[in-house]
Amino acid sequence: MEFWTAFYAISFYLAILIFIGGLAYKIYQYAKTPAPLVIPTMPAPRTSSGVVIRVLSEVILFRSLFRSNLWIWLFGIMFHVALLLVLLRHLRYFTEPVWGLIVLVQPFGKYGGLIMILALFGLLARRMFVERIRYISNPSDYLMLVLLLVIGISGASMTFVTHTDIVQLKAFMLSVIYFDFFNWQSIPSDKMLLVHLAAVILLMIIFPFSKLLHAPGVFFSPTRNQVDNSREKRHVAPWALELEKTGN
Amino acid sequence: MAKAKFETPALRPYPVIPILKPDAMKGDGPFLAKPAMQESLGYPGELVDNWKEVAIAKMGDLLKKYRSLRVYLDSCVKCGACTDKCHYLIGTQDPKNMPVARQDLLRQVYRRYFTLAGKLFPKLVGAKDLTKEVLDDWYNYYHQCSQCRRCSVFCPYGIDTAEISMAAREILDSVGKGQKYCNEIIEKVYKIGNNLGLPEPALKNTLEGLEEDIKDDTDIDVRLPLDEEGAEVLLVTPSADFFAEPHIDGLIGYAKVFHQAGISWTLSSYASEAANFGMFIGSYENMRRVSLRIREAAIKLKVKRIIFGECGHAWRVAYSFLNTLAGPFDFLDQRYPIPQHICEFTNDLIKKGKIKLDKSANDHRRVTFHDSCNVARGAGMGNIPGGQFIIPREVIKACCNHFYDMPADTIHDKTYCCAGGGGLLTDDLMEVRVKGALPRMEALKHVVDNNGVTHMAAICAICKTQFSKVLPYYGFEMDQIISVHQLVSEAIILTPNES
Ligand code: HEM
Ligand code: SF4
Ligand code: SF4
Numbered sequence: 001m002e003f004w005t006a007f008y009a010i011s012f013y014l015a016i017l018i019f020i021g022g023l024a025y026k027i028y029q030y031a032k033t034p035a036p037l038v039i040p041t042m043p044a045p046r047t048s049s050g051v052v053i054r055v056l057s058e059v060i061l062f063r064s065l066f067r068s069n070l071w072i073w074l075f076g077i078m079f080h081v082a083l084l085l086v087l088l089r090h091l092r093y094f095t096e097p098v099w100g101l102i103v104l105v106q107p108f109g110k111y112g113g114l115i116m117i118l119a120l121f122g123l124l125a126r127r128m129f130v131e132r133i134r135y136i137s138n139p140s141d142y143l144m145l146v147l148l149l150v151i152g153i154s155g156a157s158m159t160f161v162t163h164t165d166i167v168q169l170k171a172f173m174l175s176v177i178y179f180d181f182f183n184w185q186s187i188p189s190d191k192m193l194l195v196h197l198a199a200v201i202l203l204m205i206i207f208p209f210s211k212l213l214h215a216p217g218v219f220f221s222p223t224r225n226q227v228d229n230s231r232e233k234r235h236v237a238p239w240a241l242e243l244e245k246t247g248n
Numbered sequence: 249m250a251k252a253k254f255e256t257p258a259l260r261p262y263p264v265i266p267i268l269k270p271d272a273m274k275g276d277g278p279f280l281a282k283p284a285m286q287e288s289l290g291y292p293g294e295l296v297d298n299w300k301e302v303a304i305a306k307m308g309d310l311l312k313k314y315r316s317l318r319v320y321l322d323s324c325v326k327c328g329a330c331t332d333k334c335h336y337l338i339g340t341q342d343p344k345n346m347p348v349a350r351q352d353l354l355r356q357v358y359r360r361y362f363t364l365a366g367k368l369f370p371k372l373v374g375a376k377d378l379t380k381e382v383l384d385d386w387y388n389y390y391h392q393c394s395q396c397r398r399c400s401v402f403c404p405y406g407i408d409t410a411e412i413s414m415a416a417r418e419i420l421d422s423v424g425k426g427q428k429y430c431n432e433i434i435e436k437v438y439k440i441g442n443n444l445g446l447p448e449p450a451l452k453n454t455l456e457g458l459e460e461d462i463k464d465d466t467d468i469d470v471r472l473p474l475d476e477e478g479a480e481v482l483l484v485t486p487s488a489d490f491f492a493e494p495h496i497d498g499l500i501g502y503a504k505v506f507h508q509a510g511i512s513w514t515l516s517s518y519a520s521e522a523a524n525f526g527m528f529i530g531s532y533e534n535m536r537r538v539s540l541r542i543r544e545a546a547i548k549l550k551v552k553r554i555i556f557g558e559c560g561h562a563w564r565v566a567y568s569f570l571n572t573l574a575g576p577f578d579f580l581d582q583r584y585p586i587p588q589h590i591c592e593f594t595n596d597l598i599k600k601g602k603i604k605l606d607k608s609a610n611d612h613r614r615v616t617f618h619d620s621c622n623v624a625r626g627a628g629m630g631n632i633p634g635g636q637f638i639i640p641r642e643v644i645k646a647c648c649n650h651f652y653d654m655p656a657d658t659i660h661d662k663t664y665c666c667a668g669g670g671g672l673l674t675d676d677l678m679e680v681r682v683k684g685a686l687p688r689m690e691a692l693k694h695v696v697d698n699n700g701v702t703h704m705a706a707i708c709a710i711c712k713t714q715f716s717k718v719l720p721y722y723g724f725e726m727d728q729i730i731s732v733h734q735l736v737s738e739a740i741i742l743t744p745n746e747s
Contacts, residue, residue: 026322033315036532038568039408041400042625043633043661050633058404068329068402076327076404126328131268133328135343136352138374140365141326209365210373214405217323222316223397223406228628230568231585234575239313240532 005186008197009176015204022208023216030220036237044228051227058224072126078119085112086155093166093173113156120149144210147199154196164190254679256721257339257686259693265332272342277388278676281426288435289534292424299423300378304361306422307354307415311362316411321358323405324348330399330407335664336392339683344389347399347409353385354416387425390416392680394672395528396621396665413670414530421529429674430525437538442487442521448474451517454490462500468742470507472499472515475549479514481506482546484522484566484587485557486709494730495712498558501733504740505594508603513555519545522562523709527569528671535565539574552581555588558731560708561669563589564626585631591640591707592629594736598646605739610648614701615735617641617653618688618715619663620708634660640707640732647739652699658691666706668714681714682721689722696724705732 057063065073089109092098171185283293336345359366359375366375395410436445455472462470489499506513519541526535597603629635667684695701715729
């Protein structure tokens with residue numbers, strides 16, 4: 001297992017680097033690009049606290065999606081809430097001692113995995129069988145769901161069917177986290193686990209290059225995060241200021 | 249005019265999601281702008297030889313200038329929530345009129361030239377080279393978008409296809425493939441002062457004629473002043489108000505309101521246009537140039553307030569952009585909103601009892617209200633969110649006894665565009681206009697059948713022109729569309745000026 005231990009450990013470092021670096025770059029790019037005109041979809045809040053509520057209602061409740069299509073909303077919210085629970089539950093593999101909150105969500109996270117799989121199948125079915133959604137789908141849109149299903153199913157099968165050596169896995173993860181270079185604890189040789197981790201690594205790598213950018217994007221969407229105050233306040237972008245200086 | 253050769257969609261008893269008909273609206277798009285027009289707006293006269301490089305460079309430039317474009321091209325997850333929300337999809341069934349598919353026309357090129365995934369694996373992520381075919385698709389389908397932003401209401405990330413359309417049109421302009429209708433109109437504003445190319449003497453004549461008409465009608469001297477220095481208010485209104493039906497009855501309504509309120513006002517021959525087609529072509533520079541005319545007129549005429557007449561996209565530019573583009577307006581009276589909408593103005597006077605209305609004057613009408621897309625989703629009124637829905641309705645209800653709203657999913661921020669907005673109000677796009685009006689016509693039919701509605705009131709010059717044209721295609725009369733201030737005009741109780 002020496003080879004696989006090193007392979008997974010190094011892949012993890014690379015994936016984390018790409019994931020964090022890529023995401024940070026994208027967020028920097030979004031933040032830096034000016035928003036020259038005020039374009040909130042009206043009616044919009046007239047205060048910043050109103051805007052915070054508006055954005056949170058999109059992030060937590062998927063409010064616009066709810067107004068738009070109940071089926072997509074249902075599968076969408078099921079998937080994301082389940083994903084969140086599962087992610088929280090996973091923290092127990094990385095923390096020692098396990099945080100109290102994580103111990104609390106632990107039992108829910110277990111079933112979260114199943115709900116996530118169910119929701120992903122729902123989303124996949126929509127994509128395949130609804131004519132309009134099939135039309136707008138590229139191979140990557142299907143593959144993204146397949147990848148998440150691989151993660152979900154391999155993970156759930158370890159929870160409910162063939163248990164892997166959790167103690168050994170945790171030792172491996174902690175040695176990776178604490179940078180025990182080439183002194184890593186060995187990774188359990190369970191095939192399911194190797195598939196699961198490989199898929200997660202792949203997901204982290206493609207995250208900043210794919211539509212998963214919707215996660216930071218939702219916070220930067222001018223139609224959602226701008227205050228309706230344009231009659232009271234000017235919003236001249238730096239490049240537009242140049243126009244004013246040159247007198248046209 | 250002979251009706252163009254296409255089939256008007258049938259009104260459906262209840263709305264269902266349409267089946268797709270690929271390429272149903274494929275075509276060459278609207279007429280191209282002539283070289284001289286292009287050049288007066290600062291664009292190449294015709295398609296440049298290296299259009300591909302220019303287009304991609306322009307896209308790169310816009311990506312740096314507009315956060316909306318950058319975030320929206322990245323963020324779409326192809327969830328499909330927007331796919332059945334566009335009136336053009338509903339009316340034409342062409343899949344490229346689904347908002348996300350319309351965005352994808354630009355997004356496929358963005359991915360190919362600006363993203364790693366698209367550079368390495370174009371097939372996988374649906375990235376495409378910019379070919380002549382793609383360019384033609386842009387021209388055709390970005391001129392089947394009225395930039396109404398209905399899709400942005402329903403998208404979980406608020407992705408606004410109007411922003412994408414505007415960017416696409418700006419790219420098209422910058423390679424020399426501009427649209428005749430929009431660019432011709434902007435050129436006229438620069439040369440003459442308004443979209444219609446109505447010069448000052450003609451305008452003066454028209455206004456005098458209207459004063460006489462009002463006198464004949466009411467026996468009262470109501471003025472429509474032009475270029476009067478020192479007036480309290482500068483009224484900026486779409487030039488269609490000067491001569492088209494039913495717009496002109498709205499203009500008469502504004503005049504009567506000013507008269508009765510005893511507030512001096514003036515029109516400007518230099519800024520005799522509220523419309524700003526610079527927005528439709530996505531050009532900040534042109535939008536700003538048109539806006540500055542209003543600022544200049546206000547300074548020259550030494551007014552204290554600016555009020556806008558009934559025009560949808562003009563109100564979006566006025567409410568959301570004017571202060572940014574042409575401000576600061578520190579020389580105006582800060583006690584009033586800058587600028588103010590005529591409905592805000594009238595509603596205020598009604599609330600304060602400064603004008604009196606006789607509702608029974610409109611008893612022969614049963615009225616509904618069409619929320620114009622740019623007012624509903626692009627602007628506001630009053631100082632509470634949603635004022636743009638409340639205030640016009642309050643004005644209408646103060647003027648007539650019978651008011652009925654259309655079904656809830658077709659009004660307020662879910663309103664359907666008239667299908668003539670965004671620079672599509674031209675005869676060479678008649679098929680798109682008629683088909684895109686389907687959902688609004690169905691909603692109208694609903695209140696006609698259930699509430700006996702006889703008239704639909706609107707506060708947008710484009711909506712009014714568009715509906716007068718398309719209502720007959722669906723079995724209605726062209727004069728069933730009216731101005732909100734026409735209702736005011738008929739209900740207002742006039743008294744002679746004290747002085
Ligand atoms: C701020 C956090 C996030 C928000 C607000 C958010 C919101 C949404 C919404 C509203 C949708 C559309 C509905 C749907 O198709 O399910 C969506 C789709 C999707 N989200 Fe997220 N998301 C977030 C984070 C993530 C993360 C971290 C992932 C990581 C895997 C993810 C994966 C996906 C996928 C794969 C889809 C597409 C589903 C499909 O193909 O139909 N999301 N997201
Ligand atoms: S902005 Fe309006 S016309 Fe354009 S795609 Fe969206 S819904 Fe359709
Ligand atoms: S609703 Fe938004 S995210 Fe969903 S397909 Fe349409 S544009 Fe993309």
